[in-house]
Amino acid sequence: MSNEQKITTDIKVPNKDLETLKIHFPHCFDKDGNFQLEKFKNNLTEKKINFSTESYGLDWLGKSYARLLASDPATTLLKADETHNSKPENVNSENLLIKGDNLEVLKHLANAYYEQVKMIYIDPPYNTGSDGFVYEDDRKFTVKELQNLIGIDAEKAKRILDFTKQKSNSHSAWLTFMYPRLYIAKQLLKDDGVIFVSIDDNEVAQLKMLMDEIYGEENFVIQFTREAIKGGSQSKFVRETHDFILVYAKKINDLEFVGFEKEELELNLTDANGKYAKGRELNKWGAGSRREDSPGMWFPIKGPEGEDVYPLRNDGSEGRWRLGKAKMKKLVDDGDIIFEKRDNGTYIAYEKLRGNKSKYTQFISILKDKYINAKGTEELKNLFKQERAIFDFSKPSILIKDLLILSDIQDGDIVLDYFAGSGTTGDAVMQLNAEDLGSRKYILVQIPEPIDPKKNKLAFDFVKTELKAEPTIFEITKERLKRAANKIREENIDVPAKSEKIKCAGIDGDHCPACKGEHTIRTEQKEAIDLDLIDLGFKIFETTPIWEDYNFEAEQFDSSQTLFDAGKLIEDDCISP
Ligand SMILES: C[S@@+](CC[C@H](N)C(=O)[O-])C[C@H]1O[C@@H](n2cnc3c(N)ncnc32)[C@H](O)[C@@H]1O
Structure with missing residues (x-):
């Protein structure tokens, strides 16, 4: 295979629920492997289990469509950025930054990373009305096709297609966006894994019900309240200064939280x-x-x-x-x-x-002070050496670092953030590794969302003129990861102990007795860590559309192979079908 495309394609999302049903109720599947719901219901009724049609749960316009999106195969290929990946700092890296729509990327990850990820942190659009969230979907179904695919009537199919085409930000649109992205993410989590989702009042009620449905109410761990801003802006009723982080275990009995201090x-x-x-x-x-x-x-x-x-x-x-x-x-x-x-x-x-x-x-459920947004803004200002933050509403890395500590993320564990934004999660993983010479790995996903020059001219100009790239948020993520790695390199050089004489500040105009007008200040020697022991690089992959005459047979590689493996193979130039 040529080195131009390193690809994973046509991945069906593994459905463990169905596999479990097959093991325990094989007679409820026909010879083609289709699940026979009526047989299953009868089976349960025979065992005196009440199969009432009335139940408690979350429903919205587009739910069956969202399920279709979760099980649909990927419609893109994954391609390596050879130039970036072959740089010395990246060539052996096991960190990943993937450019593309996270739904596609999650589908690509679903096979090789099935039950491999220890912790997921995501900070999706809150759907505040002003955060720019709109549902966008380029799948072009007709009413008839959709009716047939998900078994709904024509009127419902038309209403769903209306919102997928009309850039809606209704609760239904938001839930349709989130459902498949949370569903596949669960398949990636290890049994002792955990997912953290940031959210605020606008969608917290919907998200809680959705997570209960996908992850199971019994796997709910906690809903953190985080102080997001100090003071808050003027409000008609109450100043809102917080948001939330919902936490779910993959399997609550397997989850180990280590506490904080x-x-x-x-x-x-x-x-x-x-x-x-x-x-x-x-x-x-x-x-x-x-x-x-x-x-x-x-x-x-x-x-x-x-x-x-x-x-x-x-x-x-x-x-x-x-x-x-x-x-x-x-x-x-x-x-x-x-x-x-x-x-x-x-x-x-x-x-x-x-x-x-x-x-x-133990951690307490209210996160205050050091976790506020202003700390994240400050970090970005310093990293990018700008007077304003280059990305709005980044989370402070200390927040993610503490969540990593809480989740007991250890050497070799994989941390995933598929709404990467400015790349805070990658930064936090590297910082923690630098502190204890750990080898945690990150996978970040960020869509190449164009930067609107009217909303953030600083970011637009920076990417265009300094980075000489197309102004998209992805370029900010990439640059943040590089700068965060450099900061760790700079902070970890040997600093010899030194003595310095400074003038005595004196007490009431006199210098202190016996100091002769001078003090000697000694700074301790700081020993550098061995930077070779920590992974400060990252590999880049991106989704690209499948073109029609593409020769899959010849170019496809085993979708059970992780991208880390792919990276190694690329290095050796020996990918073969
Ligand atoms: C609220 S921000 C995350 C901020 C991040 N936690 C930080 O500290 O910088 C959400 C990010 O998700 C990205 N995003 C939204 N939809 C996406 C999608 N479908 N696929 C990948 N990224 C997406 C947005 O471009 C944005 O950068």
Whole structure:
């Protein structure tokens, strides 16, 4: 295959619900694999399960159309940006920035990343009426086609097509937009994964019902209230200063939240390095704890007698560590692991918690002060060296960083944000990796939305003249990721300790006794981190339309392959069908 197109095409969204039904109710499927609803209903009625048609739930004009959108195959190809991806900082990167409509991109990701993503954060259009949200859809169905496809009457089909063509921002239009994007996202989440969705009063009620339907009410974790602005603008009734973050687990029983700061644990044990408390197991438990769930987390560490200790599960099978290589090595080197022998002679490892590590307080559901929008604006102003923010309403990276900490995102875990905006999520992942030499990965998706020069002239001019690119938000995302990476590089160079003499500011006009008019200030030596240990690059892919005479047979590659793999293959120039 030529190196021009690296493609994933024609992916059917895997439907696990249907697979589960097939396993348990095989007689409810016909020979072509079609689900027979009536047979299923009869089966339930026989078992005395009431099959009343009246039930509680969310309905809107376009719901069946939204379901069709979720199951429709992708209509685009994914193409690598060879020039960008072959740069030294990107060539081995496992971070991804994908340009395109996120519905298409999610469909491309749905096979290879099926149950691979640990955390999703999204900040979709709030549908405030002034945020520019309108439903746009280029699928050109006729009334008859739509009727046949989703089994509705002509009048309903016509009303749906009206709003898909007329750029509506009704609740129905917003729900139709969100449904398939949340539905496929759920398929990408690991069993112990979690999704955070920012939203405000305009659609919070609709979103809560929608999430209950897609993720299951039992998987609801919390609705955070976030202080978004200080003070707020003048209002007829009450100044609104907050928005929300809805949180759902893929499977509530598998979710592990670690809390934020640590609650004071009693330091009741002592070793040569002082007092400590026994912390969590370093062997991963429960969902995702097998070696094949995370092959990179299966490696030996030095045991109490210098022997190789691997993460074995209680039943003796191969497991995985909870922390990555760099962190485990540091714990071993610092003597911060307790090895406990099981009856079968294998070890279970626990972390020793000292000092601040032993303090633990849970997150509370109101997020204040450091999480306000103004902090995000400030960050962008500094990164882009501009007097105004180049992107309106970016979230502060500390918000996403704390959500990553809360979700216990560890080495090798994938974080997805498919409404990337200015790329805050990618920035937060890199910052956290730089703090603990972690290897979390991000996938960001951003549509090449044109920047309106009337609304943000600064951004328009910046992209056009400084970046010499088509003024779209995607270019801002890309540039933010580069600048955020550079900031980490700049902040992590060796700073030697130095002494400096400064004039004494004095007390009441006199310099302080014995200082002779001068003070010596000493700054401590700051040791740089090994930047090679963290991934500060990213690969770019973009969706492109399928052209009619395209030779799929020859050019298609295995859609079960991740784009990280694709990146490696591109590097070796050996993609073959
Ligand atoms: C509210 S902003 C996200 C801001 C982001 N959290 C930040 O901190 O910068 C929503 C973003 O989603 C993008 N977007 C909207 N519809 C999209 C779609 N269908 N596919 C991909 N991106 C989309 C918009 O262009 C916008 O940049």
